[in-house]
Amino acid sequence: MQHVANIAILTPSLRDRLDLFFATLGQGVNAYAVRRKRLGELARLDAMSDAELSALGTTRERIPHYVFRDLFSV
Template sequence: MAHISTQPTAGFSILRPLTAIGHGLMAWMERVAVANSRLEEIRHLQSLSDAELAERGIERERIVYHVFADRIGI
């Protein structure tokens, strides 16, 4: 008795490398967008006066730490 399988093999797929490239590109674009938004936040905070920063509870020399606190665990 012969058996015939109609299921595709789990081996090579032309779409797999293209999908990986697409995912990599999207991840890179997301990192760029996040970096740009953080840079804008740093620039905005640096433009504030010391009194305005104090109202927010931020010291001028700690602006970068404040913006990246979630990334560096502070």
């Protein structure tokens, strides 16, 4: 049940953005396994202000791209 608790830390908006991000990658990606390892970073970034995200060079809408930038070139 650990994974259920981890998924609960994500806001519905962030979960929607993650679903869209992985859907655009298509088949061949085990989204569950990849996403599960980075839930903490996703939640941490989602909790930041827009100004803090901007200082990192990203936006709220691009959090999934930022977190997975080393794995996927999107």
